[in-house]
Amino acid sequence: MSGSKEGTLVRTAMIAAVSLLACSNAQADGITWQTDMRAAHKHAQASGKPMLIQLTASWCGYCRKMKATTYADPNVVRYITASFVPVMLDADKHGDIVGKLNLRGLPATVVVAPNLVILGKLNGYQSSKRLTVELNKTLQAMRKVVSVGYARPAKQATAKPPTPTRAAATAHVAKKKPVPPVTQTRPVVPAFGGLSLVALREGRELKTGKAVFQMNHGGTVLYFANKDEVTEFRRSPERYWPKHGGQCVVSAASGQRVAGRPEFGVVYRDSVWMFENAEKMRRFVENPSQFAR
Numbered sequence: 001m002s003g004s005k006e007g008t009l010v011r012t013a014m015i016a017a018v019s020l021l022a023c024s025n026a027q028a029d030g031i032t033w034q035t036d037m038r039a040a041h042k043h044a045q046a047s048g049k050p051m052l053i054q055l056t057a058s059w060c061g062y063c064r065k066m067k068a069t070t071y072a073d074p075n076v077v078r079y080i081t082a083s084f085v086p087v088m089l090d091a092d093k094h095g096d097i098v099g100k101l102n103l104r105g106l107p108a109t110v111v112v113a114p115n116l117v118i119l120g121k122l123n124g125y126q127s128s129k130r131l132t133v134e135l136n137k138t139l140q141a142m143r144k145v146v147s148v149g150y151a152r153p154a155k156q157a158t159a160k161p162p163t164p165t166r167a168a169a170t171a172h173v174a175k176k177k178p179v180p181p182v183t184q185t186r187p188v189v190p191a192f193g194g195l196s197l198v199a200l201r202e203g204r205e206l207k208t209g210k211a212v213f214q215m216n217h218g219g220t221v222l223y224f225a226n227k228d229e230v231t232e233f234r235r236s237p238e239r240y241w242p243k244h245g246g247q248c249v250v251s252a253a254s255g256q257r258v259a260g261r262p263e264f265g266v267v268y269r270d271s272v273w274m275f276e277n278a279e280k281m282r283r284f285v286e287n288p289s290q291f292a293r
Contacts, residue, residue, distance in 0.1 A: 052109065054107065209223025261274060
């Protein structure tokens with residue numbers, strides 16, 4: 001979903017940095033585990049289900065225990081099969097991915113959205129009950145957090161140059177008349193790079209607005225693509241105006257006041273939140289309650 005270099009951060013961590021195994025499945029305790037990240041990612045994109053990635057090792061006793069108990073529970077098997085794309089990876093063969101995910105031990109359970117945003121991590125052995133509770137929380141967060149970012153800019157119609165007329169062709173030979181002095185005025189700079197907040201929220205589209213469809217909101221100039229968008233914004237500005245005026249709340253948590261960018265935004269609790277970059281957007285999506293105030 002990204003044309004930005006930053007937008008490939010999670011993809012690099014999850015796929016490009018690892019030597020992928022040949023496409024195969026491993027049957028374990030009733031769950032059909034994928035062992036190929038690329039194939040699992042394609043499945044997640046096609047189904048809309050997040051990936052549940054289980055990192056284990058042959059020497060890990062609690063990994064074997066979790067397979068023999070938690071993942072053998074018929075209720076867990078049905079739940080995971082219905083709600084996730086299950087992936088099992090050997091941590092010893094995927095050292096890079098273990099480092100990128102900053103895992104503290106094994107077994108480790110990581111939930112990754114189809115767009116490769118990390119939704120949650122669980123370290124250590126998980127009982128059937130605890131695993132189900134935590135995965136439910138992750139699914140609920142995924143439903144609340146709807147990605148706006150990485151939308152492609154809307155295609156702009158290219159105006160054809162006017163056909164030269166005879167008068168225009170000979171105008172250069174006419175005597176130039178004195179041009180009256182022009183009063184310099186400060187140019188109007190629209191907020192959010194001139195992108196329409198309505199198009200961003202409703203269509204997940206980075207659409208450049210037009211000066212002719214502008215309005216002032218709280219001292220800020222906004223551009224929209226058409227008059228209908230202006231009307232829609234006036235009807236419900238709180239729906240489109242980003243939280244904290246578009247400031248990145250993840251940067252604010254470390255004492256920095258940084259403006260978020262529309263291409264790195266999410267809809268959470270029915271409001272738009274913008275972030276400085278893809279990494280800070282990922283941190284918010286992983287644990288929104290840490291930053292949402």
